[in-house]
Amino acid sequence: MTALPDLPYRLIAPELVVLAAAVVVLLVDLWLDPGARGSLVAISLAGLAGATMVGLGAPDGTGFAEMYVRDGLTRVGQTVALAAAAMGVLVAPEYLRRFRLERGEYYFLLLVSTVGAMLMAASRDLLMLFLALETLSVPLYVLAAFARASSRSQEAGIKYFLLGAFASGFFLYGVALLYGVTGTTRLPGLAAVLAEHASSLTAAAGVGLLVIGLGFKAALVPFHTWAPDVYEGAPFPAAAFMSVVAKIGAFVALVRVFPVTLGALAGQWAVILGVLAAITMIVGNLAALAQTSYKRLLAYSSVAHAGYLLVGVTTATPQAVAAVLTYLAVYAMMGTGAFAVAIALERNGREADRVDDYAGLYARAPLLAVVAGWFMLSLAGLPPTGGFIAKAGVFMAAVDAGPAGVTLAIIGVLTSVISVYYYLRVAYVMFAAPAAGDAVAGDTAGGTGLRVHVSPLVNAALVITALAVLQMGVLPARVLAFVQQVAGLLK
Amino acid sequence: MPTAALLLLWPLAGWLVNGLVGRFLPRWLPGVVASAATGASLVTALTLLVAHQRAAPVEGARAAVVPLFSWFGAGGLAVDASLLVDALSLTMALVVSGVGFLIHVYSIGYMAHDPHPSRYFAYLNLFVFAMLLLVGAGNLLVLFVGWELVGVCSYLLIGFWFERPVAAAAGRKAFIVNRIGDAAFLLGLFLLFTALGTLDITAIRAGAAQLPAGIATTAALLLFAGATGKSAQLPLHVWLPDAMEGPTPVSALIHAATMVTAGVFMIARLNELFVAAPAALGVVATVGALTAFYAATIALRQHDLKRVLAYSTISQLGYMFVAMGALASAVGIFHLVTHAFFKALLFLAAGSVMHAMHDVIDMRRLGGLARPLRWTAAGFGIGALALAGVPPFAGFFSKDLILEEAFVLGTTTGNYLPYGLGLLTAFVTAVYITRAAALTFFGRPADPDAHPHEASPTMLGPMALLAVLSAGGGLLGARVAGEPLLRFLHTVLPVHEAAGASHPPAALLIVLSVLAAVSGIAVGALAHRGRRDLGLGRLGTFLEQRWYVDAVYDAVIVRPCHAMGRWLAGPVDLGVIDGVVNAVGRSLAVAGGRVRQLQTGYARQYALALLIGTVVLLGLWMLR
Amino acid sequence: MVPSSAFLVLSAVLFTTGALGVLIRRNALIVFMSVELMLNSVNLAFVTFARQHLSIEGQVAVFFVLVVAAVEVVVGLALIVDIFKTRETTNIDDVDFLRG
């Protein structure tokens, strides 16, 4: 009978805190009179905040038989994920109330999914990674379908689920193959053995399948097809949350697997990832051009951003990795912010999803319009927003890395120009005077049926994200320094 | 403040006064102000002359440079606005301010009923200022400033009655044609600067001799091209006849007496440069001669009295260029002066005719005016005789000298064309001016119930003075009088004894030119007795259509350019250049639509996409 | 003694069959069963490699796959039931409101 191993629970304290919060939410929800659901939000936020504290305090180190590692990457990834989750919580309640979706499970699922993302950042074992991935995904499937009565929401759920399961099949087979070659699923061991079997077909296929599994979550073309439909169908706050948290998880994992673990074998995968990045940037932006639904537009934009992020992963220098993490942080903020704007709006009692629904927003709520415009600028990567710093960082790293990087960077900036068109179109609609054509059927006599739902929480989310984007755009030094130093640890 | 500066300041002040507050003054005042300003300049010019004479004996060449201020500089270039006071500039200044003053006075009467006197006189003063700046400039660039400014003034004054589209168009034409010349002038200027490193006229004159022949010739020709624009020589003469749309005094001052002579003056001013460029001189003389003849013939068949005078001006300017080309700058200037007198006189007379006939100027509708307008007629007569070159009137002396010099040119260079054409032109000149006089003043009035009345003293006075000058001005250059003007000018424009110049049989030449003049008058008088006008058949229409030059320009230059503009603006700019830009945008949008169609909404198909992606990706990966 | 290649071939075949099922069948239930088939083929691969490397990891992996598969089935079936309630169909092709 072997003794129980040491269990460094301090290492996984942040995850435990969030998990605890989730369970508490579940329990409280059971015997809570449906008036005081605010406490659930409070608990969730408290959990997330606590986890952040603990996480920043927790020591570096590995544990659980090398499966779990807490290093700079973990720390940054988890912090970003937690922040994104907090925003996700903030934007939810008012919307859920408006559409009678108030249920404690929402927060439970959200929190658990966050735990999944956090563990993806920390996994150093492929099986562990697989389970983290599922912990991230399964709640998202449910969140997508959270508005059960709405057939669109159901459709989002089933599509996301079906394709997700399909993709994880591929991922798993990849794990199996790598296990077959190396006899282990630990990333460090894997790297060591693969260094010998550099030319092994199995290894190549295995790694490739991993890319597909993670690429699916990250919505890389051609594994992105679920994203637009799911975002559109899912309830707004759910879409907001999944659009960022899934990306964070997936990309931190990609960084962990490729630059960090397989950095030595970059020659093998850099080209492939580069091609993927290029296709993703191009397709994502082009498709977004033609969208009339705000959610779909953001969906494709998130695809495009995945492309930019992947440029960083491909470049794989410490500088690039730092840039990717920065980008994730900025994206988390501006992405949620962009969704939050729409969540605060309602057109004739519908959720305001058509871009035209925002006509005359400036006349109705100038400040909101300005904030919205601000997020659009940031998403488009124009100075002086965080979006610019993020993109600049990635492309700069790419250019530093040499000709291939330059090519990617050029594709990147040119496609960003395309993106400017559809982002500014939204801003333009908001600021332009509501012309006759903009009026939506059933508009009240007051001109437009645009209603703004002032909710302190959503406003808080808007303010925080907007300021974060500003901070990253104007005074990014400290954040970048931190991330840079973190990236310095990887080598 | 140097006295020379006052020369410019008076009209400048007059311009500012009339331009800024003129509208609020009583309508008679602007004219007085303007005339006073010009008069003051005249006085200043005279005092300068006196000072200049006192400074030293006539023979010794003297040029006083009066620095005003440093305009601008960059790198090696330094442009200092300065005035150059010497015999040449003084002569010109006197002519400009003198004739200018008379015409100002005349205008007071002539424009008495015009609604915008202040604007008119403001322009007039501005012109005088610009012209004085031109003639007084000590720096080639400053000269160019005046050169352009007079162009603007002429644009403004030709188009003074801009309600009439014809006038507006004429003004524009004048400015643009001048601009073409000016462009060439600028290039010449650049060449001089790059070659000599300065634009100071004195320095250029000093350095010209050392210039390589090629550069000197090129520069001279470029500058001459500028002169053809300003002085209405072939091929840039087309604007001057149209300029007659302006008020008649303007035609007298600008388009006869002063501005158009700027080209001649400029060549005199840069005499040494042209001396250094014999080839260019040949061109100058030839172009001058051709222009003289060409314009004279056209004058034969014009019906508009002022147009007759306009072509006559072009023709006479041709004479001056012949003189310049013959290296007889002083003579050229002499003719410039006399021409200023009699041509101004003729125009003023024509003006008084218009005034009397309520702006009718078509000679076919005039006639028999000698009786009602006897003073005017007398003035016109004197001017005509002077123009025809009948001794002892002013024109005789100057033109005769020019012909002599042209003959000398022939003997030295073998190029007798200038002399031949010159002589022939003398005859034609006599004919057309006689015709004009006959049709206008003699015979039976075309319109019996018109009751013309003689002009006011303010108009007759200047005419009288000019008549005197036209009659006696010849003395300035007459050998009998000891050629005071010529000797005066020789201090700046020395006589160039060309190699192998055999002295011409002066007496014979005089006889010839007098013969040409007299016979011309006779022919003219006989041909147009009783105001019948001979049509000369085909030739007549050919001349009447000004040798079709304007038509050709219109067809070959103006229309094609405009058409090209439309073509470039439409098919090229919007069609191709902008088309490409828009095409890019559109193709992107289309691509976006395509990509969007791939998103069919069928989960199975998404799964297929995923599988295909996987196959391709793994394929690439493993095949590598 | 059966070589590991035999088992691997079998697993590959099964995986592909399952994938084809997902791509070709329109009945949501059959599609899910095809997914299960894919997962099972993965398990076979794991067990085979575990035997080959004589390391227990592969078998442990199978355990986790089983758990996840169970959860997925629960979620998936719940979704299908929901959709059936609103659309009266189990045909995955009828779920195509969202597109573009």
Next chain:
Amino acid sequence: MEWVIFVPAATLAVAGGVALVAARQPVHSAIALLVVLVALAVMYLVLAAQFIAALQVIIYAGAIVVLFLFVIMLLQAGTPEGPVNKLPRQRVAALVFGALYLAILLSAALAAAGAFAPPPERFGTAQRVGEALFTTYLLPFELAGVILLVGVVAAVVLGRRTGAGEGER
């Protein structure tokens, strides 16, 4: 002598797989799935994974397939797919790329194939696997628990009756 077991089992598995995919009725597919599962359980035994084989039978055959059958009954989804195929070219494309994919997979998997050494004592028993799960794989094991919890909650969320007009957008 393992071939004697392997060949029929493999045949069964493949046949079951094909049947699963090809069956007109979900019920038949479910049965086919069951066949495959059992066949694989046998394989596991051959591969010295007794415990896994047991789990296979208990969890899969015992729980999952049953769950499928329940739902099939519940929805009376016994009806075959309608004749209309909205994606005519899907099948061809699927077969082509499926074949390519199979090729890739085989080449990849076979490259990793290696000889079987005789397994050590009690390899693949519940004890061995259990030890691994509760020592080395403790964290994933706990995580698996979390996932199961999520499954439960998901069932609750998606399964309970919907309130009036809930989520109508």
Next chain:
Amino acid sequence: MDGRLLSVLIFLPAAGAVLIGLLIPRSRESGIRWAGLLTSLATLAVAVKVFRAFDATSGSFQLAERVVWVPTLGVGYTVAVDGISLLLVGLTAVLFPIALLGSWASIAERVKAFTLAMLGLETAVLGTFLSLDLILFYVFWEAVLIPMAFLIGLWGGPNRRYAAIKFFLYTMAASVLMLIAIFAVHAAGAGQLGERTFDLVRLAEMRLPAGAQAWLFAAFALAFAVKVPVWPLHTWLPDAHTEAPTAGSVILAALLLKLGTYGFMRFGPMLFPDALVAASPLIAGLAIVGILYGGIVSWAQSDLKRLIAFSSVSHLGFVMLGIAALNTQGFQGSLIQMINHGVSTGALFLIVGVLYDRTHSREIADYGGVATLMPRFAALFTIVLLSSAALPGTNGFVGEFLILLGAFKQSPWWAALGVGGVILSATYLLWAYQQVMHGPAVAKHQDRLVDVTGTEMLVFAPLVALIFAIGLHPAPLLDRSAAAVEATLQRLARPTATVVPPAQTMRR
């Protein structure tokens, strides 16, 4: 304040915008107008202070401020002024109050947004002229686009949306490649200088290999050329000009186009001297094409604003020609010409604005005989027109003269072709003037064509003053820029052996 004079200058308008945005409600329109105007005037005052503090005798960068901005990337907040940027800064500070005053009446709706956009734009433009850090420069450079696009898109003419998008995307598409080039220069700097920096002065100390220079300069040049705009990259300009509101057109023509020419003058010699020298014939060629093409096409326009837009293509062609001459006269001329074009074309757009405010028509055909109805206006128009046609005595002449002289020294043919533009400018300007102002007064809009008001006079007064002041006494400007121009041109000298010509030093 003196220590941070330039920062104050740059951010004063933005600060004012923020305050206005927060303190004054949208309804108080006149209050907003005044606040905006006062802010811009205050900025002008600071600019005057800068002029005072500037030492004309030195060609080095002055009043420098450098703050480490993003140490990890080597990005710094580095601003400083030299003789070249000084003049453009002055122009900017002068023109914004005029533009704001000029739109007093014409901008009726969303006054607040308009004012904020204008002030934001001023900060961006000033920042672009003053920043000496490549990233900072790029940030301001792009920041210019946003308010301008909104000015066009929200207060523009009927086709405003198309124009705004075209302006934004066209110029942006060209600039992004510059960003990549900036990164490349940065990378090269890291290699050669052993220091990760975007500091222009620092980077100018290295001399890149000719091949690299060619590519990188191409990327920079593309961005600048589109802004200028150099033929054939000009087609965004007519649309933008035509649709933009008067103030927008003024700023666009007077300042934004200068960003491009300034870019050539600033970055070409400092970072890519060899490439610039090599490319100068090409630049000159395109410039000449632009001069003639712009002139001829203007002549064929039926829309006043389009006509002026194409005239800008022609005038900016002169500026490029002067830059391509690569000698003192050329550079000085280009610099003066930038100012002149700012003044003259700005005034021309205001002139059109006066007409448009009254009749809401830009069609030349709709006018005729206006001079008889609006004599004072006619006088203004004539002055502006003559200055735009480069009549001696007005500002336009000095610039074009120096440019052509500089070009002539480089190659007589450049000048010979260039003077064609002098003729053309007279042609189309006088043509347009005659169509609009001369002839009998047409009945259309007659009643609405009242002569210019006092306010409008106030708008034009400073411009007219500048037209003559620069025309008669340009020395103050030329003297201030002379030293800097010399220092810049020094960089073009091929380095003898390995010694790199001294980069412009930086001092407080």
